[in-house]
Amino acid sequence: MTTAFIEFKNVYFRYEEDQPWVLKNVSFRIQTNEWIAIIGHNGSGKSTIAKLINGLLFPQQGEIYVDGMLVNADTIWDVRKKVGMVFQNPDNQFVGTTVRDDVAFGLENRGVPREIMLTKIQDSLAKVGMEAYMFQEPHRLSGGQKQRVAIAGVMAISPDVMILDEATAMLDPHGRSEIMKTMHDIIEQDRLSLITITHDLHEIIQADRVIVMNQGEVWDEATPREIFKKTKDLQAIGLDLPFVVKLSEELSQLGITIDKQPLNHEELLEELW
Ligand code: ADP
Numbered sequence: 001m002t003t004a005f006i007e008f009k010n011v012y013f014r015y016e017e018d019q020p021w022v023l024k025n026v027s028f029r030i031q032t033n034e035w036i037a038i039i040g041h042n043g044s045g046k047s048t049i050a051k052l053i054n055g056l057l058f059p060q061q062g063e064i065y066v067d068g069m070l071v072n073a074d075t076i077w078d079v080r081k082k083v084g085m086v087f088q089n090p091d092n093q094f095v096g097t098t099v100r101d102d103v104a105f106g107l108e109n110r111g112v113p114r115e116i117m118l119t120k121i122q123d124s125l126a127k128v129g130m131e132a133y134m135f136q137e138p139h140r141l142s143g144g145q146k147q148r149v150a151i152a153g154v155m156a157i158s159p160d161v162m163i164l165d166e167a168t169a170m171l172d173p174h175g176r177s178e179i180m181k182t183m184h185d186i187i188e189q190d191r192l193s194l195i196t197i198t199h200d201l202h203e204i205i206q207a208d209r210v211i212v213m214n215q216g217e218v219w220d221e222a223t224p225r226e227i228f229k230k231t232k233d234l235q236a237i238g239l240d241l242p243f244v245v246k247l248s249e250e251l252s253q254l255g256i257t258i259d260k261q262p263l264n265h266e267e268l269l270e271e272l273w
Contacts, residue, residue: 004029004065005161005193006053011062013048022048023059024216032160035187035194037204037224040213041238046197049213050163053195054083067160081110084154088166090146093153094138099130102138103153110157124156125149127189128182144175148182155186161193162186168200180206199240205273212237228269 006029013023023045030036038046051057052064055076064071066079087093096102103121112120125131128148138146147167154162164183168176180203187194196203204210205224212220212227219237220227231237 005032005034005067006030006195007063007065008049008052009063009065011052011059011064013045013052013057013059022216023052026062026216026218028211028218028221030161030193030195032193033187033191034209035183035196035207037207037210038195038197038213039199039204039210039238040219044213044238045216046213047165050085050165050195050197053079053161053163054085055079081157082160083163084157084159084161085163085165086147086150086154086167088169090143090150090170091139093150094146097137098134099125099136099138099141099149100134102149103156106153106157120156121152124152127155127186128152142175143171144178147171147175147179151179151182151186155190159192161195163195163197165197166199167196168198168203176200176203199238201234201239204239225269225273 008026008028011023011026012021014021026045026049038049040046048057052059052071053066055071058072067082069075069079071079094102095105100121103124104117107117107120121134122131125134128151130145130148130152133141133145133149138149141149150167151162162183164179168179171179183194183196184206186192196207198204205228207224210220210222210224210227211218214237227237228234
C-alpha cells in the first residue's frame, strides 16, 4: 500500500474544553498528487480540518501525519513548508505594495537569498499566468487575478500540498474558472496534492475524490460521480445549485415561469460531465 501524504487517524477536536467536539473521530488519507474536495454545510468542520493540517491547531485526541511526520509543536515549521493555504478573501492576503513584493514576502520570511528570490518570483508568477503584472498594485487586479497572485505566493515556497479554503467563493464564474484552470496546470507540472474546500459543483466534479463532512464527522467519501449519483438533494450535502437552476427556482417562487424547466437530477449529472 502506498503511504498517504496526509493522514487523519481518529481525530477529535474542540475549540474549548467545555464545548462539544467540532470534529469527531475523523479519519481519512490523501495521496500524493490527489485532488480532494471537502464539502459539507457551514459549520461542519471543513476549515478546522485545514487548520489542523497546517498545525495552526492541534487535536486533543488522535493523530495527524503530513508526509510521514506527526504534526505537533516540534514539527510545525517543517509541516508548514509542505502545506500552502489560500483563503476566501483575496484582499486580506496581500501584504506587498506590488505583486512582486507580495510574492516575495513568504520567501523573505523563510530567509531565501535575494539572488534566488527573483527567479522564484518569476517562476511562480509564470505558473499562474501573472508574470506581466509583476509591478502592478495588487488592489488594481480583478478577484481572479488576486487569487492567482495569492496562489503564486504559496507556489514560491514549493509546497507539496495546497489547500484552497473557499478560495473561489468570492469570485464570479470567470474568476472561478481561471483559478481551476490554474490549479489543473499546476498539478500537472508540479505533482502536488490539492485540497479544495468548496460549495461549488463545477469545482467538485474536477476532484478525484470527495470527503463529505456532516456535523464534525466524515459522512461519506467517494468519487464526485458516486456522491452525486446517490445524493439527489445536493443542498443537503452543502452544495450550491448551479446558477440557472437557482434562478429558475427563485423566479417560480415569484410566480414567473420560464420556458426552460429546471434540470432534474439525471439531466444535471449529464450536464456536469
Ligand atoms: P466549516 O469550515 O465547515 O464552515 P468550521 O471548521 O469553520 O466549519 O467550524 C466548525 C465549528 O467550529 C462551527 O460550529 C464553528 O462555529 C466552530 N468554530 C470555528 N472556529 C472557532 C473558533 N475560533 N472558536 C470557537 N469555535 C469555532
